[in-house]
Amino acid sequence: GAVVSQHPSRVICKSGTSVKIECRSLDFQATTMFWYRQFPKQSLMLMATSNEGSKATYEQGVEKDKFLINHASLTLSTLTVTSAHPEDSSFYICSASTTLDTQYFGPGTRLTVL
């Protein structure tokens, strides 16, 4: 149980285009979903926290207009990287939570912007 999927697993796009990444909780309903970014050989950095049906809370330094988060249902959250540039190339990981302290992580999405 408690499986989280992400789609796509890898995406390559041209600079200036937008990319949407999906995060789904497959066998449970997630009240809260989290989005992290991880650069090579670095730790996971929280980007934003979203609750179903409400606006996401972004961490300091994360541009909300560039990283659009939609949490339309209890099993799906999407992250859209708008007008992507090479510096946005990273590993994006989501997690889903039902309780105060347990997060279940997805397998990650590797974004490469050319």
Place this chain on the structure above:
Amino acid sequence: GESVGLHLPTLSVQEGDNSIINCAYSNSASDYFIWYKQESGKGPQFIIDIRSNMDKRQGQRVTVLLNKTVKHLSLQIAATQPGDSAVYFCAENTADSGYSTLTFGKGTMLLVSP
């Protein structure tokens, strides 16, 4: 992107040895701590957790020790195997505004030689 000169601390051990990975956390209000294993290109995988009212917890081949006085956490892996090779992260959880926030440590790469 990756900062020049940034690299993960690395622990190299022989198969069968015991491994100890250390972590310092920052928030004395954190009440829940988790160790994650991350293999290359994958999301974090839960290993073991411990709450702040405990100082030791054992799992299968793994033990977590918590020293709240010095804000230190360690992960001990007994009889380390090549399949244990990965990056290990500690994470501290702080419950705020009804949901949890995880702050990840920098990570340690464990290399196990056969």
